[in-house]
Amino acid sequence: MAATPDGDEALAIAFGAHERGAFAQAYRQYASLLYSAAYNVLGNGEDAQDCVHDAIAKLWRKPGSYSAARGSLRSFLVVCVRNEAISRMRRHNRRLHMTQRLAAQPEDHAELEAGDPIERDRVRHALERLPDDQRIALRLAFFEGKTHTEIAADLQQPLGTIKGRISHGLRKLASALKV
Amino acid sequence: MNHEHVGDDAALYALGALSDREAIALQVHIRQCPSCANLVGDAEDAVTAAALAEPLHRAPAALERRITGLLAPQAAFGRGSAVAAIAAAFLLGILPSWYLWQQNRSMQDAVASRGAAMARIAEGPHRRASFRGGGGNVAADVMYAPDGSWYVIVVKGISNPLQVAWMHGGERTMLGSATPHGGLAMLYLPKSHRMDQLALIDGGRIVGRAALHYD
16 A cells, blocks of 8 residues: 555645644545545535534544554545544434445435546446455445444344454455555 | 454444444554554555545535634634633633622622633533534534533634524523623533534524534
8 A cells, every 4th residue: 555545645744743734735635525425424415514524623633643654644534534424323323224325326416526437336346246245244334334233233143253254345345446 | 352453443443333432442552553553544545445436525615614714723622722712711701700809709709610610621521513504604612511411602703792592392492692702702501401402693693503412
C-alpha cells in the first residue's frame, strides 16, 4: 500500500500534525465523498450533514487520531465518517435495508452526482466472485451495518468463524480491486 | 479484540462491524502499534474502494460553512475550547456577581452555586450537538449529560437574548433565555429527563434546532 494513495502526502502529514488548515483543506478535498459515505448509510441529507460535522469535530478534538503509518488520509476519513454514520444508525435503531444499494439509481435525488458506474460494476463483480460464505458476511457488514455479533447470530455461526470470513472476504475484495 | 495485534478486527473496524466499545479499544491500540495501524489502513482502503462505487452526492454548501465554523479559531467548540468557553462564560457571570454581592448576597450565592455546577460540567463526560437550520446564522452548541441530567447551551456572536425551547410532540416548552455577554451567551439547564430536540428562538422565529442523541 502506498503511504498516501490519494497522492497528497503533504496534506496527510499536516493533517497528522493537527494543523487547522489541513483539516479544512481535507474536508474541501473530500467533501462529496465524505457526505456521500454518510448519506448512503443514513439515507437522509440532514442526518448526513450532522454526521460529517460530528465526525470531523471528534477528530479535531482528539489529536493523534491519524498518523502516516495508517496510510491513506482519504480512506481514514471515509471510514471515520462511515463508522460515525453506522453508530448513529444503530443508536436510532434504524436498520436500512441496503442490500441492493450498489444497483440503486436514485435519479430523482436533486443532489446526486453521476458517480462511477464502471467502478460500481468492478465492485459488484468482485463481490460476486467471493465465496458465498464470505460474500454474505461481508454484505451484512457493509450494506446493512451489522456488527460481527449480529452477523454471527443471523448466520448461526461462531463469532470467530464470522470474523475470519469477513476479514478474508475484505482482503480478497481489496486484491480484486487492486487497492 | 486481541490487544497484542488487531488481526481480523482490522477488517471489522473498517467495515463498522465492531461495537463502539470495541472500536475505541482498537483505536487506542493502533495509536501505539504502527504495524496494526498499517493493517487497519489496508482495510480502510478496501472499504473506501467499495464506498467509491456507491452513489455520489454533492456536499451541501451549508455543511462547508459548518465545518469552516467548527475549525475557525474563535468558533472551535472542541473539548478544550468548550471548557474554555464555559470558563469564560463562568467568569463573565462571576465578575458582575462581585458587584451584585455588595447589593444582593443571595444573588451572589446563586451565581456561586451556578459556578460550582459549571465546574462539574467541565470535568464530567458530556455529549454535544450543534444548532442549525431555521434560516438563521447562529453558531450555537448544546453540551449535555449522557443521562439528560443537565444541558448547557452556548451561543456565539449574538447581541440580543435568544429563547431556548424544548420541542416535543409538536409542542414547544420554553426553557429559558440565553443572554449574551460580550457576544457569548450561555444557559445552564439542570433537568431530570432527556430532551431530544431543542430550538433557539428569536422573536418567535426558530433560528436553529439541535437533535440530541443518547445511548
